[in-house]
Amino acid sequence: MNFREYKVGARLFSFALGSSMVITLLFPAMEMGAAVATDIALDKQLSAGRETGFNYDDPLMLGWGKPSKVLVSADPVSGQPIPATYAYVYPAGTPFPSGILHPRTLGSAGAGLSEKVGRVGEAQKKSGAVFLIKSDEQKHFYIENATATLGWAPDAVLKAALDENVAHVGAGKTQFVREGCWWCHTLLPEQTQDWQVFGAPPMLGDFNGESPTAFGSDRKAPDLLHVASRNSSKEWMMLHFFNPRLVQPHSIMPRYDYLWGEKDATGAKIDFNKWRAEYTEYSEGKRADAPEVPSFAKDSRIRDLVDFMLSLK
Amino acid sequence: MLKYLFAKNEDIPTGTAAVFFGFSSIVWFVIGTGLGSFNAAKLAFPDFVMGNEFLAFGHLRQVHVHAVIFGWISMAFAMAMMYITPALGNTKLWSEKLGVWNCFLWNVGLSLGLTVLWAGITSGREYSDFPWFIDLYIALFIAIPLSLNVWMTVITRRTQGIYTTNWFFVGACFMLIIVFLIGNLPEFFHLTGLTEAYLTWWFAHNVLGLWITPVAAAIAYYTIPKVTGNPLYSHRIGHLHFWSVVVFYSTPAAHHLMSAPLPEWLKSFASVEGVLILVPAVAFVSNILLTMQGKWNMFVENLEIRFTITGCLLAIPLNMQGGFQQTRAINWYVHGTGWIVAHAHLALLGFSTFLEGAAVYLGLQTLMKRKLYSLTLGNVHFWLLLIGFAIYWISMTIAGLIQGAGKIYEVPYIDVVIAEHPYMIARWIGGTMVFISNVVWLYNMWMTAREGTVVPAGRMPHELAYER
Ligand code: HEM
Numbered sequence: 160m161n162f163r164e165y166k167v168g169a170r171l172f173s174f175a176l177g178s179s180m181v182i183t184l185l186f187p188a189m190e191m192g193a194a195v196a197t198d199i200a201l202d203k204q205l206s207a208g209r210e211t212g213f214n215y216d217d218p219l220m221l222g223w224g225k226p227s228k229v230l231v232s233a234d235p236v237s238g239q240p241i242p243a244t245y246a247y248v249y250p251a252g253t254p255f256p257s258g259i260l261h262p263r264t265l266g267s268a269g270a271g272l273s274e275k276v277g278r279v280g281e282a283q284k285k286s287g288a289v290f291l292i293k294s295d296e297q298k299h300f301y302i303e304n305a306t307a308t309l310g311w312a313p314d315a316v317l318k319a320a321l322d323e324n325v326a327h328v329g330a331g332k333t334q335f336v337r338e339g340c341w342w343c344h345t346l347l348p349e350q351t352q353d354w355q356v357f358g359a360p361p362m363l364g365d366f367n368g369e370s371p372t373a374f375g376s377d378r379k380a381p382d383l384l385h386v387a388s389r390n391s392s393k394e395w396m397m398l399h400f401f402n403p404r405l406v407q408p409h410s411i412m413p414r415y416d417y418l419w420g421e422k423d424a425t426g427a428k429i430d431f432n433k434w435r436a437e438y439t440e441y442s443e444g445k446r447a448d449a450p451e452v453p454s455f456a457k458d459s460r461i462r463d464l465v466d467f468m469l470s471l472k
Numbered sequence: 473m474l475k476y477l478f479a480k481n482e483d484i485p486t487g488t489a490a491v492f493f494g495f496s497s498i499v500w501f502v503i504g505t506g507l508g509s510f511n512a513a514k515l516a517f518p519d520f521v522m523g524n525e526f527l528a529f530g531h532l533r534q535v536h537v538h539a540v541i542f543g544w545i546s547m548a549f550a551m552a553m554m555y556i557t558p559a560l561g562n563t564k565l566w567s568e569k570l571g572v573w574n575c576f577l578w579n580v581g582l583s584l585g586l587t588v589l590w591a592g593i594t595s596g597r598e599y600s601d602f603p604w605f606i607d608l609y610i611a612l613f614i615a616i617p618l619s620l621n622v623w624m625t626v627i628t629r630r631t632q633g634i635y636t637t638n639w640f641f642v643g644a645c646f647m648l649i650i651v652f653l654i655g656n657l658p659e660f661f662h663l664t665g666l667t668e669a670y671l672t673w674w675f676a677h678n679v680l681g682l683w684i685t686p687v688a689a690a691i692a693y694y695t696i697p698k699v700t701g702n703p704l705y706s707h708r709i710g711h712l713h714f715w716s717v718v719v720f721y722s723t724p725a726a727h728h729l730m731s732a733p734l735p736e737w738l739k740s741f742a743s744v745e746g747v748l749i750l751v752p753a754v755a756f757v758s759n760i761l762l763t764m765q766g767k768w769n770m771f772v773e774n775l776e777i778r779f780t781i782t783g784c785l786l787a788i789p790l791n792m793q794g795g796f797q798q799t800r801a802i803n804w805y806v807h808g809t810g811w812i813v814a815h816a817h818l819a820l821l822g823f824s825t826f827l828e829g830a831a832v833y834l835g836l837q838t839l840m841k842r843k844l845y846s847l848t849l850g851n852v853h854f855w856l857l858l859i860g861f862a863i864y865w866i867s868m869t870i871a872g873l874i875q876g877a878g879k880i881y882e883v884p885y886i887d888v889v890i891a892e893h894p895y896m897i898a899r900w901i902g903g904t905m906v907f908i909s910n911v912v913w914l915y916n917m918w919m920t921a922r923e924g925t926v927v928p929a930g931r932m933p934h935e936l937a938y939e940r
Contacts, residue, residue: 165634172643172718176650179722182741184654184674187726190735191666200665210662212595213603220593257664264664337592339530345808349731356882363733366665370658371596374669374732378808378875379515381885404519409890411518417525431523 195266196367198300201258201292204368205247205302206328206470209254211336212371216254220337222330222463224253227317228470230324235315244291246305250313251287257368258302259290264367265301272301279304287313322457331467332373334460338415341375344383346471358385380412387469396465401452402438418461423453477576481569487839489571493551494836496579497828498914500543505907507536512900516893526590534589534601541599541684542582542610545820548828549687550574553622553641555835556694560638561629566621574621577613581606595659597668599676604659611652619645636710640690643714647682647722651675666734673728680819681721681749688783688824689713689756691831695780696763699834699934700770705762713755720748727798731807739800746798753791760784774934775850776830782858783826790818805880810892811872814865821861821906829857829913836917837933842924847938849916856909863902871895 196204206228209216216224232243249255259279262270272295273279279302282288288306295301305311317325335341348357361384366372390396395406400418403410416431423429437450455461476484513520514529521527558565565571585606588594594601602610622645626638634642655675658668697704704710726734726742761784764770770777793815797806806812837844844850871892878888927933 168639171715175715175718176647176722179719180654183723183725183738184671187670187735187738188667190738191670194666204664210664212597212659213593218593219591257662336594336596337530338528339533339592341596342530342533347732349804349807350733353879356885360731361733363666365733366669368664370662370664370668371672372665372669373596374729376598376728376808377810377813379810380889407886409886409893411515411889411893411896413514413518413529414522417523417528435523 191363192264193266194364194367196258196264196269196300197362197364198292198294199361199365200367200369201265201269201300201302202245203365204256204258205290205292206326207256207332207369208249208329209256210370211329211332211373217333220333222327222333222460225327225329225333226250226253228326228328229316229320230326231316231320233319234309235312235319236310246311246316247290248313248316249282249284249287249289250317251285253284253287255282255284255288257370259304262302266364266367268297268299269301272299273303277301277303278307281307289313289316326466326470327463328467328470330460330463331465331470334418334464335467336371336373338418338464340383341373342377343375343379343412344381345375345378346372346382346384347374348382348384353382357382358388383468383471385471387471391469393465393469396468397455397461398452400461400464404442405449405452415461415464418459418464419453419455420459420461422456424456425454426456429453476569476572479569481567484568484572486564486568487555489565489568489575490551490554490835491839492572492575493547493554493578494832494839495917496575497544497547497551497832498910498917500539500547500582502907502910502914504536504539504544505903505910507532507539509900509904509907511536512896512903516896516900525592531590531592534594535586537599538589538601539582539586540820541679542585542614545684545824545828547575547578548832549683549691550578550618551835552687552691552694552828552831553618553645555839556691556831557622557625557638557641560635560694561625561631563625563628563630566624566628570617570621574614574617577617581609581613585610597658597672597675599679600656600659600672604656607652607656607659611649615645615649615652619649635693636704636707636714637690637694639714640686640693643718644683644686644690647678647718651678651682655679666732669732670726670729670734674725677725677728678722682717684820684824685721686714686717688827691827692756692760692780692784695776695827695830695834696760699774699776699932700764700767702763702765702767705759705765709755709759713752713759716748716752716755720745720751724749724798727803730798730800730803743799747795750791750795753787753795757784757787757791775844775847775854776834776934778854779826779830779833782854783823783830786818786822786826790815790823793818805876806872809872809875809879810868810895811876814868814872817861817868818865822865825857832917834933837920837924837927840921840924841927841929842920843927843933843936844938845916845919845924846940848940849912853909853913853916856905856912860902860905860909863905864899865902867895867898867902871899 208225226247226249229246229248231246233240258265259282262273282304288304289311291303291305293303348360350360398405400415402414403412434450440446441449511532554565554571585602595603622641626642658671724742724746726738727746771781796802874891
C-alpha cells in the first residue's frame, strides 16, 4: 500500500497552508516591518534594553544587564546647566536594544539619522554608551550616541546624578513580566472606548524594538499604559504594592510585599510576620491604625517596579 | 516504564506507550485543574496564601494553562493517536519503543518547562510563554517523535485507504510542528514590536485551531462509529470539515488583537475568515450527530458515547460564540473580559476535554483488556465535570458581561471588581468540582488497571456489563 492516491490531497494541503501563511504572515510582516519608530518607541526600547523575556544576559529574569533612565540637567563633562533631558545609560557590558544593533528596524528616516547624525554605529558594548532621543525639524525621531557626539561616559553620567533622578525602568519591566502583572492588567487601551479613562491607545510606530509587548489579554484591573499620568505618587505605589487593601479595601490585587527583600531602606530586617499579624488585627478592628509600611531599599526589586510604573506616562 | 525504555522493540507489549500516555494525561489533568482551582481561590480571596513568591497568582497562572494544554490535552491526544492510528490501519504502532521514549521525554520536558515558568522565567508571550530552549525541546523531543510515529504507522498501514480520523492526525501533526517553529520565531531571532505581538497570537490561535480542535474532532470520528457500530454518516462532510479547517482556521489570528494598531485590512480579513470557521464546525457537529441515528439510547447508557456527544453538543455554543465575538461589532464589548475566559474554558474544558475523556476511557479499557472498574464512579466523574464546568462557564460569562458594561459606561474600576466578586467565588466552586471529579477518575482508572474484569479476546469493553 502506498500514498499514491493521496498525492493530489497532499499537494492541495501544502498549497492551502502555504497561501494562508503568505497572506497572514508574510504580507503583514512586510507592512509592520516598514513602520517608522515614534519617540514613544525609542523611549521604550532604550529604557528596556535588549529584551525582557528570557535571555542570556538575564537568565533568571532578575533585571540584570539593564540600562538606567537618568534625568540630566547639567552637562556631565563640563558641569554647565542644560535643559533637563533623559539620558539612557548603558554601563560597560550592557547589551544594546535592536535600534542600535539593527538601525533599519527604526524605519527609513530614523535609521538614516541615527546612523549619520546620531553615530549609533560607534557604540561599543564593551565600554558602554549613553543615548539620547533627538528629532530633526521635520519631527523625525532618531537616537543619538552621546558618548560619541558629546563625550558623555556612562559612569560620569551616573556619578553626576542623584539617586532620585535614576530610574531602573528596564529592570522594572522585567519584574512586571516575571511577576505576571499582565495577567490582570493590560498595556493596551482599546481604540473604541478607553480614551476617557485610560488614555490614548498606542499607534503603529509605538512598538518598534519592544519585546515582549506584554499587551495582556485579560483585563481584571485598570489598563496601565498611562498610569503615571493619573497617579504619580511614589508613596501611594509603595503602600499599594505592599498591600493593595491598605489604600483600596476592595482590591483583588495580590500583595507584593515579598519584592521588598529582607531589608528595608535603613538596612534593618523587615519582620513580615509581625506586620501581617498587626494588619490582621487592624482589619478586624482591633487596632486603630494600620502598621507602618517599611520603605524599600535602593536596590530592591520593588524599587525597579515602582520606577517602571512611574515611567508609564 | 523505565524497564521498557531499554527493552527491545519486539519485547514491549502492544499498547504500552498508549497506556503510559493515558495515565500521564490523567495525572496532569489532576495537577492542572488543582492549580486552576488554587488560582481561582486567589482571585476570589486575594489574601488566601500570601507572602510567598512561588504561590503568587502571577507565577501560577501560566503553569495551570500549560499543564492542562501540554499535559492533559496533548498527552491525551498522544494516547489517542498511539491507540487509534494503528487500529484504523489494521497494523501495529510503527515503534512502540519510540512511543515509550516519547512519553518519558514528554513528562520530563513538561516538568522542566513548568518549573521554569513557575520560577517566573518566561518569554512574556501569552501561550508561547515557554522560553525558547523549552520550545526547541518540545519541537524536537515531543512533537517530532510523536509525528514520526503517527506518519510511519499510516505509511505502513495494511488497509487501502486512510480513514478520516487518520487524515486529521497526520495533518494536525504536521501543522503542529509548523506552528511551533514559526510561532516561536520571535524568540529564536529576536523579532520585536508589533510583529512579535502578532506572531504571539498567530501561535496562540493556530495551536488551538490546527492542533487542539481538529485532533479532538478526529477522535470523535473514531469513537462514535466504533462504539455505536454505525458507519460514519458522510465521508464527504468529513472532507469538507478537513479542508475548511486548513483554509479557514489557519487565517484569523489577528482577531485576537482587534484593539491593537495592526493593519486594518488584516483585521477585517481575520474577522471574515473567523465567521467562516462556522463551516468546519457545522460540518463536524452535524456529521457526528447524524451518525448517532438509531443509537440515541447509547447517549444515556454508554459512558464513552455520553462524553463524546456532550462534547459535540458543547461545540455548538462554542462556535456560535467564537464566530461572532471576534467581529468588530461584538469584540469591542467583550474583549479582555471574563467572557473570554469563559469561552476558553468552553473550548478546552467543555468541548475538547469531553471528547478526549471518552478516548482515554475507551483506549485504556481496550488496551489493558479490562472493563471499567466502576460505572458509579464513572457517572460521578461525568456529572461533577459537567456541572462544575457549567457553573464555571455561566459565572464567568456573567462576570464578563458586567465587565463589558463597566468598560463602556466608564464605571469606576473598583465597582466592577466588587460586582464581579460573587462570580469569582462561584467559579472557584465550579472549578473545584472539576478537580474533585478528576481525582475520582484517576482512582477509577487505577482500580480498572488492577481489578477490572478481564475482557475476553475479540470483544470490546462496552459489550460487557458493568459490575459496580
Ligand atoms: C481541562 C481543563 C482546563 C483547561 C484546558 C483550562 C485552560 C485554561 C486556559 C486556556 C486559560 C487561559 C484563559 C484566557 O487567557 O482567556 C485558563 C485560565 C484559568 N483557568 Fe483554566 N482550564 C481548565 C480547567 C480549569 C479549572 C478546573 C479551573 C478551576 C477553577 C480553572 C481555573 C482557571 C483560572 C482561575 C484561570 C485564570 C483566568 C484569568 O486569568 O482570569 N481552569 N485555563
